[in-house]
Amino acid sequence: MITLERVMYVFVFIVAVIGVVSSNTNLTWYEGFYVKEDGIVEWLTVIGLLVGAIACFYRAKILKPFRAPLFIVCTIFLGLIFLFGVGEEISWGQRIFNIQSSEFFLKNNSQGETNLHNLVIGETRINKLVFGTILGILVGTYFLILPVLYRKVSKIKNLIDKMAIxxxxxxxxxxxxxxxxxxxxxxxxKKGEILEFGGVWIFVLMLFSPLNRAIFSRKSFER
Incomplete structure (x- = not known):
């Protein structure tokens, strides 16, 4: 692991530990400043998402001559997911440019903002269902199950490599x-803000040195 990666992991956990300590000693500061909307942690999360998007688009560009269309499309799609995350984090620039929410979002968004993760449909909170329960299951599967299957099942390994996961x-x-x-x-x-920040950065750092790193390296290709 290169020095910059080590520094970034230390930084991620320093931010998390500050969250733990401050929430238990000064909850008002933690919730009203540290993890508030447009606060320090949220913007650090946005930066992480932007780094992830740029990394994916750059990777797609340099690997295009060497990889199949599916590989490149999936890499670009991952970059677009990162960009979607950026948009959601900053409510698609609404607060930055002082844009008024439409009637739909004023009525159906728990914060009256233009984003999907705070929508409330009937009595169902999208944030809790999609970005909580469903995303939690996907993250658990991704971190705990897929790496095992990748090592043991050749068909799954080939599929994952073809899809640039x-x-x-x-x-x-x-x-x-x-x-x-x-x-x-x-x-x-407000635990989710720290988990979101740390999860984004761990995933972004993992992009640069994944288990299947060889498929993302130009050095592994015959020319």
Whole structure:
């Protein structure tokens, strides 16, 4: 692991530990400043998402001559997912440019903002269902099950490699589990902001050194 990666992992956990300590000693500061909308943690999350998007688009560009169309399309799609995350985090620039929400979002968004993750349909909170329960299942499958299947089932390995899905190493899995454990120590109701920040950065750092790193390296191709 290169020095910059080590520094970034230390930084991620420093931010998380500050969240744990401050939430238990000064909850008002934690919720009203540290993890508030447009606060420090949210913008650090946005930066992570932007880095992930740029990395995917750059990777698609340099690997286009060497990889099948499916590989490139999936890489670009992952970059677009990162960009979607950026848009959702900043409510698609609404607060930055002081744009008024439409009537639909004023009525159906729990914060009256132009984003999907705070929508409330009937009594169903999209944030809790999609970005909580469903995303939690997907993250658990991704970190705990796919790496095992990748190592043991050749058909799954080939499919994952063809679809350009970067997989976590054991180190990334441990890092994420530690992050989850830390967020459980946070007082109050704003644990998700720290988990979101840390999860984004762990995934982005994993992009640069995944379990299946060889498929993303030009050095592995015959010319």
């Amino acid at each position: 970067p997989l976590p190493k054991n180190f990334h899995i441990v890092a994420y589990l530690i992050l989850v454990g830390l967020t459980e120590l946070i007082a109050g109701g």
